[in-house]
Amino acid sequence: MFRRVAIVGGGAAGATLLSELLERPVAQPLHLDWYTAGATPGRGVAYSTRSKLHLLNVRAASMGMFASRPTGFLEYMQKQDPSISGTDFLPRCWYGDYLEAETASALRRAKERGHDVRVVPYAVEAVVPENDGVTLFQGESTTRVEAAVLALGSLAPRPLPGVGDAAIASGRYVTMPWQFIASAKPDIKQHHVLVVGLGLTAVDILLELADKWPNARFTAISRHGGLPESHQSSASLPYEDCAELVETMCDAPDIRTWMHLLRDSVTHVDDWRSVIDCLRPHTSSLWQALPRAERARFLRHARWMWERARHRMAPHVAQSINVLEQSGRLRRLRGHIHGVALTDSGVQMTFLPKGETTEQTLDADIIIQSTGLETDVRRTSHGLLQQLMTNGHVRSDPFGLGIEATPDGRLLHDGKAWPRFFAIGSLLRGTLWESTAMPEIRQQARQLADRILAD
Template sequence: MFHKVAIIGGGAAAATLASELLERRTRHPLHLDWYTGGPEPGRGIAYGTPSQRHLLNVRAASMGMFVSKPGGFLEYAQALDPSVKGSDFLPRRMYGDFLQSRVQQALKNAGSFGHDANLVPFAAASIVPSDEGIVIGYGDQTSHADAVVLAIGSLPPRPLPGVEDAAIASGRYITDPWPFLASAAPDDRPLRVLIIGLGLTAVDVLLELSARWPNAHFDALSRHGKLPEPHLTAASAPHDDGGELIESMRDDPNLRVWMRRLRDAAETAEDWRTVVDGMRPHTQSLWRDLPTTERARFLRHARWAWERARHRMPPQVAAQVAQLEAQGRFTRARGRMRSVHLSADGALDVVHALPAGAESTDAYDVVIQTVGLNTDTQRTEHPLVRQLVIDGLVQPDPLGLGFAALPDGHLLDGNGKPRPNMFAIGSLLRGALWESTAIPEIRKQAQGVADMLLAEESRRVAAR
């Protein structure tokens, strides 16, 4: 058992692990230092939005915080509103409230188990192995731990190539949409807004700003010009629980074969969504079966299709987006952004390539980048991750999907060897697990890492 553990990160993954640790009875007491990076741990970026328009894209019944209590969130929501159903898509704000309530309960219960929890409202700036374990630097202070878990979520977004510094300095090119949405004031002007990317974040941006800016027109630009698919109105059982399909895929870990078999299964299913949902329990193991070359092929050619089929919109959100399109307030197009520069009149001139090879230039008042999670640990400016990579304490995933790690969360050092007392959970394990961002996956990771941290007998790290 590691007697002194540090968790770094203040979002849902960190909150889930902290609660998992503090509510377990152990032979020896645990001391937990939780570097939250702020005064309100638990919400993070995903559940920090105050808007009631931003909904979970997973039904309430599946959003419990612990493996042992998958219905915990539904119970919480029904205590507030008995009319809530398990099939409902509830506000992310409510889920943030739930996380914070569970954290407060875990902190309150910790003493009864003999545990001691110390919340540090600073971001950890450095991690250095020592003879005593690990030295963690924050502010102008240091602390020691026997083991550390990185639960820092995705990395800060970086501007896309081709965006000029003057465009960013103008404040009109928005690299990170969430702080912008938090402060965007109502505006009646006929603004022209470009959204780069068409995932779930783009949908959140569109719904929020279209309400605050009633006379604005929104364009969206993405490689394929397609929105995320909608969920079915009613919950449905997974198709065959993926049984025969999964076995056939394991027999031949080749992307082209997999895509063909997925299409065949979708054609025979009552609805293609049931096929995707049936794969969910197996996705991580299937990803591990894929050679690196096949993973790279997936990222180049199939990632966009998988993301829009796997991470779907609630039906009511899809209806709102369709209404904006029907009203002519929202249009979307296929293409790639080439450059953005600030014109003399203060507008942003955006050059984008069209599918046929031509280019078009359009002027916008605001351009908002929503191109998905940044998990590239090799190129990030995140101070802690940068220090770990430069010092060779961790190894970046070769495809830019977070850290190189074992599937159980052990981080690999610069030589590819697992570190026995350094772990990660959440977004930066996408290279090892692929599906590693949603609560159903996070809670399993938290349970597994807690098992290793609190094991009475030290376990030898399995070979990679």
């Protein structure tokens, strides 16, 4: 059992692990240091939004913080509004309130039970893992713990290749969309906004700015030009042949075979979503079964299709985006971006439309980059991860999907796993693939708490 533990990262993953540790009955008090880097404990980037236009893309009944209480969020919300249903897609800001409330409750109970919990509102600057413990450096302070966990969430996005320094310095090319839309003021000017990417973050950007800037028009560009699919208003019935499908996929870990199996399966159901959803509990084991070459093939050819089908919009969100398109305020393009330059009147993007050989240009007042989750530690500006990589304490996933680790979260170095140095959440994407949503994070937190507190 590790009694002195450090958790590095103040978002949902760190809060869930902290709360799991404090929920357990233990023979001796715990000493926990939680480094939140100044963020509101529990909310992180994912749930820091205050806009009610930004909805969860998972139904309320499945968003509990604890694996033992998956309906915890629904119960919390129904105390405030009994009319809320488990099938509702609720605002992410409400979920952030729930995480804050659960975390505060866990900290109060910890004090009553004699645990020593330090919430440190600063970032850890360096970590030195060893076989018998982990040392953390923060400012002039040095702390030695028995085990440490990285719960850093997604990394700060880097500008795309070809984006000019002048465009970035001008503020007209935005790489941190959440900060930008949170600070954007209502404006009636006829802005032209160019959004790079068409995932769920892009959808939130479009909804928020369309509301604040009623006369703005939007162009969204991505390699394939497709929006995320939409959830049905009501939940689908479970796919009856899921066990057989998963077994067949495990027997043939080949992307082409899997695509054929999935296409065949969806032709025999009323709603294709039931097939995709049935795979969710098995996705990590399926990913681990894929040889490296097949993982590479998936990332090159099938990832965009999986992301669209797996990470879907709430029905109300899909309707709002459709209204934007039908009214002419939003158009979608397919293409590869070649460069962005600052102009006298704004910014100009050079891109190659899909299927064409001649470059085109797009002029905009502002360009917002929204190209998905950033987990590539090889090129990150994150100081702690740079230190860990430079000193050889951790190593990158070969596809830039985070840090190499064992399936139970132990970080790897020189082909071996550190016995007391772990990660949770998005940095494990290369190992587990599904590692960013609350249903997966809470399961990781439960298993990691079991390991940390095991005799």
